[in-house]
Amino acid sequence: MTEKNKILELKSINKSYQKLRVLKDFNLEVNQGEICCLLGPSGSGKTTIFRIASGLESADSGRVEKNNDPRFAYVFQNPRLLPWKTAVENLIFVQKNYGLENETKLRDLLFNLSGLEDFKDAYPHELSGGMQQRLELIRAFAVKPDLVFLDEPFKSLDMKTKVNLRKLISLIQAESGITIFLITHDPEEALLLADRIYILAAEAEGIKKEIKIEKPREKRKIADPQLYQQLENIMDIFTDLVSDLNYAVEDIRSLF
Numbered sequence: 001m002t003e004k005n006k007i008l009e010l011k012s013i014n015k016s017y018q019k020l021r022v023l024k025d026f027n028l029e030v031n032q033g034e035i036c037c038l039l040g041p042s043g044s045g046k047t048t049i050f051r052i053a054s055g056l057e058s059a060d061s062g063r064v065e066k067n068n069d070p071r072f073a074y075v076f077q078n079p080r081l082l083p084w085k086t087a088v089e090n091l092i093f094v095q096k097n098y099g100l101e102n103e104t105k106l107r108d109l110l111f112n113l114s115g116l117e118d119f120k121d122a123y124p125h126e127l128s129g130g131m132q133q134r135l136e137l138i139r140a141f142a143v144k145p146d147l148v149f150l151d152e153p154f155k156s157l158d159m160k161t162k163v164n165l166r167k168l169i170s171l172i173q174a175e176s177g178i179t180i181f182l183i184t185h186d187p188e189e190a191l192l193l194a195d196r197i198y199i200l201a202a203e204a205e206g207i208k209k210e211i212k213i214e215k216p217r218e219k220r221k222i223a224d225p226q227l228y229q230q231l232e233n234i235m236d237i238f239t240d241l242v243s244d245l246n247y248a249v250e251d252i253r254s255l256f
């Protein structure tokens with residue numbers, strides 16, 4: 001990879017599961033120090049892209065290029081914490097892979113920022129779903145990664161936890177310069193967090209549109225006319241992808 005600002009690039013990726021073609025000649029790039037978001041409807045191949053980009057799964061053909069052997073960290077849709085280890089032991093466990101187990105100050109900072117400072121010695125089953133997701137998130141940052149993959153990290157979280165997690169990600173990213181690759185189906189989440197959004201079409205059609213959000217993250221509000229217009233544009237694209245059920249109107253009227 002020659003361009004300095006790219007940390008990850010997917011080139012001409014093809015992927016099928018049996019007869020189902022999920023990715024066809026798919027291209028995408030993630031730039032150093034940005035929050036890059038992949039936004040798409042359910043089943044459009046987001047998790048498949050995430051797994052291929054992060055090296056958890058191989059493509060049928062195509063190339064994944066990385067710049068300077070970046071350190072990856074992952075946050076999955078459902079927390080994958082080690083149930084037999086306490087919260088702090090979960091962090092130490094992943095830090096050990098990189099010789100970072102003595103980074104006590106970093107761990108303390110992450111526990112404080114996430115509001116989990118009183119739960120360092122709790123086991124995952126003693127934490128609520130939102131707390132587990134926060135722990136999973138700070139565990140990813142605890143390894144001082146170059147690139148964090150977030151696969152729908154806010155799924156099934158309540159509003160307050162979502163807002164807090166967004167703030168946490170935004171602050172750490174802004175101050176550390178860590179690159180984030182966020183996967184989501186929620187346009188609002190993408191607009192509030194991302195510097196750049198790739199909108200994914202359904203059925204192996206690739207990227208439908210790329211949007212850059214210039215406004216500083218801390219000043220973004222969905223009610224802002226500019227951002228709201230972007231949201232409308234995204235919703236229009238999504239609406240095009242939604243199945244038309246009008247064919248059933250007569251049947252619904254007659255059968256109920």
Ligand SMILES: Nc1ncnc2c1ncn2[C@@H]1O[C@H](COP(=O)(O)OP(=O)(O)OP(=O)(O)O)[C@@H](O)[C@H]1O
Binds near residue numbers: 020040041185
């Ligand atoms: N291991 C697998 N074996 C067979 N089919 C698969 C496999 N993984 C994914 N698929 C199929 O590939 C398509 C894309 O799935 P993927 O999970 O990448 O989509 P997604 O956009 O992440 O969806 P969601 O938002 O619902 O998680 C789906 O039709 C899914 O059924």
